[in-house]
Amino acid sequence: MKIVYLHQYFEKDKGGTRSYEIAKKLVAEGHQVTVITGNEVSSCEGITIISTKTPYRQEYGYLRRILSFLIYMLKSLFYALLEKDIDIVYATSTPLTVGLVGKWVASIKKCAFVFEVRDLWPDVPIQLGIIKNHFLIKILYRIESGIYNKADKIIALSEGMKIDIIQKGIHPNRIEVITNFADINRFKAISITDQIRLYTKYPQLQNKFISLYAGTIGFVNHIDYILKLAESTTHDKILYVIVGDGKEKPRLMREAKLAKLTNVLFLDAVSKAEAQTLMTMSDVGMCFVRDKEILNRNSQNKLFDFWAAGKPTLINYKGWQDEVMREFKAGQGFDYENLDDLRLYLENLSIHKKHYKEVQQQVVQLATQYKKEDLLDRLNDILQNINKERATLL
Structure with a gap:
């Protein structure tokens, strides 16, 4: 199959690398993959990468x-x-506008369209x-509905997302759940x-019970919650x-400086490899x-990384x-x-080593339910079946 993969924020060595892992797997299965991204990323490992050179920053x-x-x-x-x-155009949100491109390309090129929902937009x-403007909200919901109705298959990153999409009138058979991956190996x-x-490099980490957050420090991530937690911690x-x-x-x-929070340490962004190493050095992960209520459906890649690290x-x-x-x-x-x-739960983990080890062992078992290799195999099967079904209709 030839697959055109649309992802505005495609990365291979920092942040979320889900699309990179998917593209690598598809190439390994013998498919031709062209990724179109806004980031400046070079072609690699058999993946053809086209950059639109579209700057985007969280700031x-x-x-x-x-x-x-x-x-x-x-x-x-x-x-x-x-x-x-093109056999399949695979568009991953956000933003919602990526889905529009997938929809249009599928219509013009007469190919299958798969839309991956990473966050429920709008x-x-x-x-x-x-977003507060009522006219804009109406337009965005119309765009969303058009994308869902055009898609041959929708990939949701959690069961909660799937339920929400079904409530928008989409048949359950058209939705598959492929969560983020636990890359245990x-x-x-x-x-x-x-x-x-x-x-x-970071001597402050030595001889500490480390509660780690690693990722974007933005509005939704709500790092204020960590400062509140730190302020109430006495251990x-x-x-x-x-x-x-x-x-x-x-x-x-x-704010941390004004509150004199000596138990909070800010570090600059690091590579994906260093972030993963820091996770293995941590004792507990944080995903806030x-x-x-809408955020309860999330599928944060950081959480799966912590599980894969046994934390x-x-x-x-x-x-x-x-x-x-x-x-x-x-x-x-x-x-x-x-x-x-x-806070009491965290302090309990930090004090009672036996209890911590018991929970940690169970986390290791939990991670196997989301093993990267198994989920990638399943996604590859889904895409192959879409292509076969479409071929029988032509």
Whole structure:
């Protein structure tokens, strides 16, 4: 098959690398893959990568972000239409405009269209109060509906997302769930030498019970919650480590300094490899969001990385992740307002080593349910079946 893969934020060595892993797998299965991205990334490992050279930063204001979305939409459409003999166009959100390109390319090129839903747009920005204009909201919902109805298959990253899409009138048979991946073998390959190098680079991490956040420091990620947690923590050994960059970081650093939070350490963004090494050095992971029910459906890649590293992870919401952690006795989620309960749980893990080891062993078992290789095999089968079904109709 020839697959044109649309992802505005495609990365191979930092941040979320889901698309890179998918593209690598598809190439390994003998498919021809062309990725069209806004980032400047070179072709690699048999993947043809076309860059629209469309700048995008988390620090951008909303108007500049919209401009970036529109530029990528137009440029990616142009490049995609130049491709010949396309079997499947695979478009991954966000932004929602990527789905429009996939829809248009599929219509013009008479090929199959697969739309991957990583976040529920426009529901999330609307419920967070980011988008308020009623006319714009109406347009965005119409765009979303058009994309869903055109797609031959929708890939949702969680069961919660699938349920929401079904409630929008899409038949369940047209939706598959492929969560983010636990790359267990990658974490097994991280050596003590790798860890020592980072302990030397960051001596503040030595002899501490590390509660780690690694990722974008933006509005939705709600790092303010970590500062509140740190402020209420009395155990000296617990160190809250925040790794990454983003629009909110300067303000948060000022607030931590004003509050004299000596148990909070901010580190600059690091490579994907170093972030993964830091995860193996941590004791507990943190994946927090703002207090909005719509965010309970999320499928944060960081959470799967922590699970793959065998680390208990704190989340300040309920939903499917809380359910599977409880099922495997691998931790639990907490309601947003129950910060004190979450803090006590963390302090308990830091004090009682036997209990920590028991939870950690269960996390290792939980991670096998989301093993990268198994989910990639399943996605490849889904795409092959779409192509076969379409061939029988022609």
